[in-house]
Amino acid sequence: MFEFLNQPEVIKIIVTIGSMALFFVGLFGLLTRKHIIKIFMSIAIMESSLFLFFIGLTFNTNFIAPILDNTHVNISNMNDPIPHAMILTAIVIGMAVLALGVSFAIEYYKLTGKTNIDEMNEMKH
């Protein structure tokens, strides 16, 4: 009944709509939330949506994993490994930046007791 969902075109449409919806959920959170940890969560959601988008659009369900060995020598039906390598790198970097940000937020909270970004105005006085 849901066979048509397996077609690459349909999958691409679903991936695009879904990941862009997720992207705007993150963007909405980034613009409306005031709690610093919630803002970091919004940023993480936006990042994940882009990773899904990129992998989803470059991945073909009919193709096989890009591993060359004695039986698999034909590269024409293999998935492109470059997006996967890129996204792996990007995930690591994104995680590192988020961890750094959360550690700044914790240190800042310890010193001032503030978590709301509207109240972060040390420079004003």
Add this chain to the structure above:
Amino acid sequence: MSSILFVALPLLFGFATPILSKFGKDGVAYTSMLMQVFLLYLAFDLLSSADFHVEIISIAPPLGISFVLNKASLFLVALFTFLITLFSLYYLSHRKTDAYENETKFFILSNMLLASSIGLVLSSDIFNIYVFFEIAGISTYILSAYKKTPSALEAGLKYLLTGAVASIFLVFAVALIYINVGSLNLAVISQSFEALPYNIKVLISILLLIGFGFKVEIFPLNFWVTDVYQGSSALVNALFSGIIVKAYLFVFFHILYLFLPSGEFSVFLVYLGAVSMLVAEIAGLKQTNLKRLFAYSSLGQVALVFTAFAMQNKEGIQAALFIVLAHSIAKFIIFFALTSIEKEHKSIHIETLKELNSPFLRAIMLIAMFSLLGIPLFAGFVGKFLALKSFAVEGMFVIMMIIVIGSLIESVYYFKLAGYMFIKGKKREVLNIGSMQKVVFVLLAFLLIFIGIAPFIVSNFLGDSANILLDAKSYSDMMGGV
């Protein structure tokens, strides 16, 4: 010798610092200094031997990783290594006086910053540019939060939040480029980018503009800059304003020239830059905190560089590179001087200049301010003159007006500062400056005047660099005709 050393040595050194620090802080400091002097030698060696080529790091292009060494990129590499060497020289005598800044961690961060800014400039691959973009980001976030005071942490948080958002837009752009073009190599993308459907092209351009716009401090994405400069220590601001912004600016326009050689959005970017300059100069007028004031001055100058780069013609790029040179040197003087003042007076309010008792520092700061302002016989004048000439050549008189008005507003607050410095009144005891620091100040000030008197030493070279940057075809030829 290989150009990979520019990235590998600072990174290697940075991560070996915890082990090296077992041998004492001085050991780390002097080894770091030695390594930077070696890189400086290497940069000038490559420049003088005129050995311009593509250096393959792993597999051949378009698949592998490669560095492009041409006049334009090597000019910036030489500038960055020169400035960071002087930074280390200044730091060597400064660190003993500041408990926080006298930690070996500082070397990890400054070397990471050097490696990433050189990597940004040399890289020929948009994904590597993203990776270096993030390394530069991480090192700058930590540097600005380094002192762990509430204001420093707030500056670090603001920097990190904007940087994280910027990197999301950059990843989005990289993903769309790969989906539509099928390659990450700049030369390959440059060949097929203009032929892409108009909507995709505009979408990618907007994403790149937002991603880099945060980092190149362009209006309206520069709201965070002044807070970051005010919260961070003045010493670190020298690195932000002198090195890392210049690397981002260069790589943004490098990508722009390769992707859109016909200059489709050139006029829009020129107006954006001019408006940024005007906004920054007007906002700078009523500032009383010196770090914040010079942050606005930085914004104004960077916006001027942005405008000149956006002209996308030889004169404009030559002027932009000239201002990059003059501004980096002048801002190093200013922020080093502010570091000395802050150390002595424990305050960085504009009123502290009244009590400043150091004829040497006053003279040096005045030279830097004259250069920033564009007084004849100083390097900044030549930059501004070339920029105005390039706008005149294209007949953009509105832009010329805006730049001149911006410079006039700028002069108001520089003369206000000079007035504060030379006002008669109660003075403190004479401010002590280490002899090593004096050498750094004198060298930088000498360069400003020397380049101002004899601009032809660098201007021809910068003109050639501009031609190279504009020539997208020879870039892909250099890459082996991919």
